[in-house]
Amino acid sequence: MSVTIKDVAKLANVAPSTVSRVIANSPRISERTKKRVREAMEYLGYHPNFNARSLANKNTQAIGLVMPSSADKAFQNPFFPEVIRGISTKAHEKNFAIYMSTGQTEQEIYDGVVAMIHGRRVDGILLLYSRVGDRIISLLQEKKFPFSVIGKPSKGAEQITHVDNDNFKAGMEATDYLIQLGHERIAFVGGSLDLVVTIDRMLGYKKALGDADILYRDDYIVQEEFLKEGGREAIMGLMSLQTPPTALIVTDDLMSFGIMGSIDEMGLSVPEDISIVSFNNLMLGEFAKPPLTSIDIDIFKLGYQAAGCLLDQIENSDQEAKRVIVPHKLIKRQTCQRL
Known part of the structure; x- marks a missing residue:
């Protein structure tokens, strides 16, 4: 009761x-x-229903957004403003408002989602990430609350509506491009292995190396946060190896900017000393020095499609789970050079 x-x-x-x-x-x-x-x-365990008084049909006309970390940290990466632009465009078309999680820790974020559900503050929830063993997904499934995910869920993906790129294929293509340029000492700089996007891109990287009979090296794998500081930490370790890499796969443009800055401080240069293929194709990459070769994952469309999938669930509770794959494209610029 x-x-x-x-x-x-x-x-x-x-x-x-x-x-x-x-x-x-x-x-x-x-x-x-x-x-x-x-x-x-x-x-x-009482959660006030803020909307029942004013909405007889209990429809809040709002969706909740859940960030992978505190909003102030997440917004340091331009990925999130762009994906939210896509979400808000679709929400506006349907006259829906957006309610954003504001917790500083994983527990606070989880508690915020509990409050969204029990307080009926939103009609559905959109997760802007996919994490291994995420208890928020388990909670939403248990409560049968409408939700969709940007990224492939780590378990039961066929039962969960999600929008993603083919990150395995994208990781392969990025690595193949460097191999075609003659590189064999290729390092991989990714985010946390708790994030499914990191795992999929790394698996694609491994597959491309294996197909080319290139030895996979554990010391060429680095995990850091998707921030400039993470990129700086990564390159310092890699370039201090006895046999440093000649090329990098970096799974986020912001990390690549940090890496490029550190390489310059070392007295080295891109692409003469090291080539870089990055991900996300942020606008800033076009104006970097040199302009950044990056895989365009169409961030706006990821957000737009994910919001559309969630709104379809809200309008039709019998909606079957969907999987939407947004195409990616390698944008070749000037951070890669034939070895």
């Missing part, structure tokens, strides 16, 4: 109207009373 506002009032020894005023953060209620009521809400 669900917890009601009367249950909270009884435990906090206040009137139900007082609980309502605490939920609305009324200045007429003392901080001491607010604290007591909120503790009672937390103890009972």
Whole structure:
């Protein structure tokens, strides 16, 4: 049986109207009373329904976005503003608003999703990432709450609506391009192995090396955050090896910018000393020095399609799970050179 506002009032020894005023953060209620009521809400697991009063059909006309990390860190990478631009374009077409997770830690993000679901703050949830063993996906499946994912789910992908690139194929193509230029000492710089996108691109990289009879080396594999600082850390370690790589596959443009800056500080140059193929094809890459060779994954379309899939689920609860693959394309610029 669900917890009601009367249950909270009884435990906090206040009137139900007082609980309502605490939920609305009324200045007429003392901080001491607010604290007591909120503790009672937390103890009972009560989640206020912010929309039931104003929407008889319980349709909030809003979707929730869940970031892979705190928003302030995620927004350091231009991938997220661009994918959200795609999401918001589709949401606007359907007159839906966007509600974004704001937690600083994984636990806070998870708690925020719980509040979105139980408080009925949104009609569906869109995850902007796919992580191995993600308990948010398990929660959404358990609650049968509409959701879609940008990225391939690590388990049960055929039962989960998701939008992705063929990252295995993209990893192969990036590596093949460098092999065709004569490179054999090719390193892979990726994000966390908790992220499915890193795993798929690395598997494609391994497959391309194997097909070309090139030895796979553990010391040529580096995992860092998708930030400039992550790129700087990666290249320092790789270039200090006894046999450093002549080329890099970097799974994010922002990391590539950090790498290029560090290479320049070392007195080396791209592509004369080391070639780079990157991912995402951010606008900044075109204006880098030299302009960055990158795989365009059509970030805007990833967001637009994912939002469309989620809105289809909200409109039709019987909608079957979909898998949408957004095409990628290698954009050849000036960070690669024949060995």
